[in-house]
Amino acid sequence: MTDASHANCANFQQYLLDEQATLELGQRLAAVLIAPVVIYLCGDLGAGKTTLSRGLLRGLGHRGSVKSPTYTIVEPYDLQPSPVYHFDLYRLGDPSELEYLGLRDYLGQSAVLIFEWPERGGAHMPAADIRVQLTPTDTGRDAVIEGQSERGFACVQSLDIGIDHYP
Ligand SMILES: Nc1ncnc2c1ncn2[C@@H]1O[C@H](COP(=O)(O)OP(=O)(O)OP(=O)(O)O)[C@@H](O)[C@H]1O
Numbered sequence: 001m002t003d004a005s006h007a008n009c010a011n012f013q014q015y016l017l018d019e020q021a022t023l024e025l026g027q028r029l030a031a032v033l034i035a036p037v038v039i040y041l042c043g044d045l046g047a048g049k050t051t052l053s054r055g056l057l058r059g060l061g062h063r064g065s066v067k068s069p070t071y072t073i074v075e076p077y078d079l080q081p082s083p084v085y086h087f088d089l090y091r092l093g094d095p096s097e098l099e100y101l102g103l104r105d106y107l108g109q110s111a112v113l114i115f116e117w118p119e120r121g122g123a124h125m126p127a128a129d130i131r132v133q134l135t136p137t138d139t140g141r142d143a144v145i146e147g148q149s150e151r152g153f154a155c156v157q158s159l160d161i162g163i164d165h166y167p
């Protein structure tokens, strides 16, 4: 099997009927993650990126509320076994600001990095292991989850066949 055909297999799709379904998909994704991992959450305003992040954080062991990092750009979560950094780059003035947010330090840790609006980070973005696309439908959302690295493929394939890795 070539790498390209392998990549084509690492693609998971699901229709999300309501907010609860988005939260549950986040929790399911959390269960298959292998840190360090970089996750891009893509989709327009209101697509459900923060909702999916809440599910992810819940699945990774966070028990409190999850603030949208729209104004702070990044919210850290001191979780075990891996810290989680939840970014929202919507209001990033310039991609070079990412340098001042400690991104380099976070990449040196065995962390889970979640990015809303990764497109706004330009050339300063770390490559994604997993890319999630959320698209509004009539009332729900369509989710497509793609592995974009060997690590990402492994996670998404586990999602397909239901193997949990985390913690
Ligand atoms: N599957 C779903 N079906 C219907 N509504 C949903 C679904 N998932 C999330 N929502 C709702 O969509 C709204 C917007 O969600 P959310 O804030 O997560 O979007 P977002 O992509 O983070 O937006 P932004 O780009 O502004 O940060 C919320 O009211 C949430 O409850």
Ligand SMILES: [Mg+2]
Binding pocket: 049, 050, 051, 068, 088, 116
């Ligand atoms: Mg959001």
